[in-house]
Amino acid sequence: MKIKPATVNDLRDIMSLNKDYYKGHWFSEHTSFDYDVFYENIKTWIVDPTANVIVAKKDEEIVAWSVAFIMPLDWSKDIRCSIGYNYIKPEYRSKGVLEQFVSNHEQWGIGKKCVDMNLGDSAQYKGKFNLLTQDLGFNRTGHDCYKVLKKEIVHE
DSSP states (O other), rough: OOEOOGGGHHHHHHHHHHHHHHHHGGGGGOOOOOOHHHHHHHHHHHTTTTEEEEEEEEEEEEEEEEEEEEOOOOSOOOEEEEEEEEEEEEGGGGGHHHHHHHHHHHHHHHHHHHEEEEEEEOGTTTTTTTHHHTTTTTTBBBSSSSSSOOOOOOOO
């Protein structure tokens, strides 16, 4: 499996995967999917320096995508790497793709000077999310999970 930064050439495949993601998510019960809105969002995220959009390719086919964002903390000048979306085709789950995504986002977040990282979006893991995230090094678990990227604390 090859993990790479997404480009505008990947938009069509990401759009297709996101329709599957939306259909399987709890929020499809109370929201509508607007193709144009998502297209504009993902196109913007791909070129936004505060977003890290990546895809997993198997034999030139995009089988998964993920995006993380830099988020300000409300109580500090520090920033967080927040993984917003992960979608992995069912037949590629439990094959190390999420682990590769988290590792890629973690390195990106460290490069951006993020102090910690959170991973949310547990819908596709059907109750196994906390176990999975503990295996990935997240020590604060729940619907959103957190891990520290920078340990030094500056109190003012």
